[in-house]
Amino acid sequence: MSARSLAILEQHVTGCRRCPRLVAHREHAAAHPRPAFAGQDYWARPVPGFGDPDARIYVLGMATSAHGGNRTGRAFTGNATADWLIAAMHRAGLANQASSTHRGDGLRLDRAWMASAVRCAPPRDRTTAGERRECARYLDAELELLTGVRVIVCLGALAWNAAAAWAGLRPRPPFGHGREHPAGDGRILLGCYHPSPQNTRTGRLTAAMLDDVLGRAAEVAGGGRSRSPLVAEAREV
Numbered sequence: 001m002s003a004r005s006l007a008i009l010e011q012h013v014t015g016c017r018r019c020p021r022l023v024a025h026r027e028h029a030a031a032h033p034r035p036a037f038a039g040q041d042y043w044a045r046p047v048p049g050f051g052d053p054d055a056r057i058y059v060l061g062m063a064t065s066a067h068g069g070n071r072t073g074r075a076f077t078g079n080a081t082a083d084w085l086i087a088a089m090h091r092a093g094l095a096n097q098a099s100s101t102h103r104g105d106g107l108r109l110d111r112a113w114m115a116s117a118v119r120c121a122p123p124r125d126r127t128t129a130g131e132r133r134e135c136a137r138y139l140d141a142e143l144e145l146l147t148g149v150r151v152i153v154c155l156g157a158l159a160w161n162a163a164a165a166w167a168g169l170r171p172r173p174p175f176g177h178g179r180e181h182p183a184g185d186g187r188i189l190l191g192c193y194h195p196s197p198q199n200t201r202t203g204r205l206t207a208a209m210l211d212d213v214l215g216r217a218a219e220v221a222g223g224g225r226s227r228s229p230l231v232a233e234a235r236e237v
């Protein structure tokens, strides 16, 4: 896929102000950082997708985190959810390192792309149906550009519902951890509990469960091991 097309889409995403409630919240969060992040310059804009333009696995979250992606400017970066997800992607050979702390930290994905269904941070992590509909345009556009994607790993029911809407599935298939559903054009949806602290600290989602889902995704996508010498080398260190 053309990196230029994705860069143009990224410009549209990062300049978006379609949802007044979310625009206000992302900027409010930046003006009121958590004590641990005091003095940091928050991104405070929509967070674009990130990854390999030749991705075969699309990892879809629900919404940007106010003090994670909204702070760092990169999807799944700078919070406990990112710690879990990127460590698992590294174990699966989809990332060159096991952490995702800030843009410029050297993270590179291999055969994978990650994004959120709603790209701005919502109050109390809750989005409205209207906001989800507005932001669906960017999921649509990314999946049109990322023609190599074979499997969409949906982190949580809202991500699953967003992907099901993108695929035009009626009636909407129920979400479940490990559940698969055809999405047309040879693509599939693959459900996974969201790797949020609420799930990982309670044991609802274990590292082994996440590894199983990503392993299945890699299998569907074509090969469970990285084809990238860069990633292979990093994994041996």
Ligand code: SF4
Pocket (backbone or CB within 6 Å): 013, 016, 017, 018, 019, 020, 022, 023, 046, 118, 119, 120, 131, 134, 135
């Ligand atoms: S949530 Fe999506 S559609 Fe709404 S302002 Fe943010 S980027 Fe735009």
